[in-house]
Amino acid sequence: MPYNDPDPADPNILVSVELESEADTIKEMAYVFAEEFARIGFDREKILRVFRHPFYAGAHRAWRELGAKRIEEIVDECLVVRARKSSGLLE
Numbered sequence: 051m052p053y054n055d056p057d058p059a060d061p062n063i064l065v066s067v068e069l070e071s072e073a074d075t076i077k078e079m080a081y082v083f084a085e086e087f088a089r090i091g092f093d094r095e096k097i098l099r100v101f102r103h104p105f106y107a108g109a110h111r112a113w114r115e116l117g118a119k120r121i122e123e124i125v126d127e128c129l130v131v132r133a134r135k136s137s138g139l140l141e
Contacts, residue, residue, distance in 0.1 A: 080112035084128040097125050
């Protein structure tokens, strides 16, 4: 089968759907993105670039809906928690 012609019967074909969500869901999603990128070692600016870049659709949507200031607060909070965990202050 050609690369650009996926078989609809293939159970491994990527399928996505967009679901409507509430503001609380978007906020939680932003926390998940920020925590994940903090865990893999991204610094503040690198995490904020992810949120600002349209390629990262979920993170970018959170940035658009919550605003830059709220995303910065979320990122800062996640980085503080991550630093505490790394230093052994939180377990």
